[in-house]
Amino acid sequence: MTDKNIPLLNNSVKEDDAETIVNFVLGFAKNPLITTSFGAHSAAILSAVTKVRQDTQVVWCDTGFNTAATHRHAQDLIEELKLKIEVFKPKIQSAMLQPETFMEDGGSLYSDDLARNVKLEPFERAMNKYRPDVWFTTVRKNQTAYRNQLDVFSLTNDGILRVSPFYHYSDDEIKAYLKQHKLPVEYDYFDPLKMNSKGECGIQLRS
Numbered sequence: 001m002t003d004k005n006i007p008l009l010n011n012s013v014k015e016d017d018a019e020t021i022v023n024f025v026l027g028f029a030k031n032p033l034i035t036t037s038f039g040a041h042s043a044a045i046l047s048a049v050t051k052v053r054q055d056t057q058v059v060w061c062d063t064g065f066n067t068a069a070t071h072r073h074a075q076d077l078i079e080e081l082k083l084k085i086e087v088f089k090p091k092i093q094s095a096m097l098q099p100e101t102f103m104e105d106g107g108s109l110y111s112d113d114l115a116r117n118v119k120l121e122p123f124e125r126a127m128n129k130y131r132p133d134v135w136f137t138t139v140r141k142n143q144t145a146y147r148n149q150l151d152v153f154s155l156t157n158d159g160i161l162r163v164s165p166f167y168h169y170s171d172d173e174i175k176a177y178l179k180q181h182k183l184p185v186e187y188d189y190f191d192p193l194k195m196n197s198k199g200e201c202g203i204q205l206r207s
Helices: 005-013 018-026 042-050 068-081 112-130 170-179
Strands: 032-036 057-061 084-088 132-135 153-155 161-163
Touching: 005 018, 005 153, 018 161, 032 042, 032 112, 042 068, 042 170, 057 112, 057 161, 068 161, 084 112
Parallel strands: 032 057, 032 132, 057 084, 132 161
Antiparallel strands: 153 161
16 A cells, blocks of 8 residues: 555545445455544444454553543443453553643643653554554544544555544534444543644544
């Protein structure tokens, strides 16, 4: 896969729904991987991929700042979808980060060191372990300025094919998908690196 192939791929699926895209990709993927934060709409990508290939590896980079509701939501999805999952946690404990020291207006704890410790290092450790050829993500258009530059298909700096089957779905469309497939939603979620709901988590920028 090269940069020259990506526009052709995106053009070929621009009218396709998420499930069609997932089926197409899993037809050639040799070592696919899903990353999840177990955020509100995470069930969509987890269900769409694993119902086609049950044994797809799932990675959860747990920041250490998740709410109790997020942990319950994660456990429910792990059991309901029978996920093959590994949790990657920061090497530094969240309690050592003293959130009140980092907290800024808008509920963000953002700092470059924090981003590295709680998101990027665990993510890189997961990628180095599993070395996927395809990486399924929940990225959607209109979430951030950076994500508006992407599409369903894009390449990471390491040449991994990043696939975002729900990229063109609006908030209403993703909610309708979850309702149609009777998938749970949990809005009690906290990302310490986002200034607000439209913030960038850091992993996509690094990749």
